[in-house]
Amino acid sequence: MKKALFSKVAGSLLLSAGLLASGAAAADETLTFDAAGNAIFGMTHATAGSFEDTFLFAVDTNTQAWLSGTAVVGKTFINGARSANYSISNITFFSEVNGVRTNLDTDFSSNGGIEFFPVDSLLSGTYGFTVAGSTVTAGGSYAGNLNVVTAPVPEPSTYAMLGLGLGLLAFTARRKSNNKLG
Template sequence: MAASSLAAAAAPQGPGPVTLVNTSANLWTASIGNTPMLGVFTDVFTFTNPVTANSTAYGTLINTSFMGWSNVTFTAADLNGIALITNATPWGPMTFNTATLLPSSVTGPLTLTVHGVSNGGSYGGDINVLMAPVPEPETYAMLIGGLGILAMLRRRRQQ
């Protein structure tokens, strides 16, 4: 799984259409990032893969600046209206600017909107979606068959 994530991380996808890659079982991942123009920016990432109902999404975007150089500050970010937690953590001469999506229930087409201010830096990160399983047609057939047996037993008891 780590190798798949690293391979996907090698080529982050910029604003616009983004493809989630199936990394293992029902985990889908997209590495995203951008080097926005100087000043205030808004980046919009639209995920092309459909997301099943009751799926869970999580991830983090990060920028590391050294003494204020190559700085991207996230002012707000959201995935389908779910706010990401934005934070700037200084550590010595470095500052880690992050936008973190805690595990959240999502469905349908996904759109990630990132707002911030850039003085020449870039950012990157991963968005992960743990897809909820979709019942197979055989599952529905067994459900209908089981309901039919219950209806037959109920009718037999009434007689």
């Protein structure tokens, strides 16, 4: 009886210590797009140092999506001047299949504002992006907007009909060859 109680207490203490040690790691945030295709994201950090935040979203079945995002960082007074209290160094998109995340080619720019987007369009599935950077002072935040434009993915029968039509055009053009030239 004492052994079982001791093991439960020890397990609880180890779990608590693990949770306290991983206090800097934030849980994944799930984004939801509104009717216009916009999702708002952001995070507040209470301590100075590095951070890595992850945001998840889904692309509907039978659609192809093009995404574009922007972000702004908070400003505060540092040594008497109004300065950015955040530095976002990179934003990377990834796909997630069965819990495995694979990074996607991402265009990230911080010249005159933070802009980011996946280089290729996304098909239906689960995706996300990771915001990495650091805070200059204790406390501060950043926020952004992710916009999605979707279009239906053509059915295979549409491609078959396109191929058949092009084949008929080629056949007709071949039959109408000029007999005078040979």
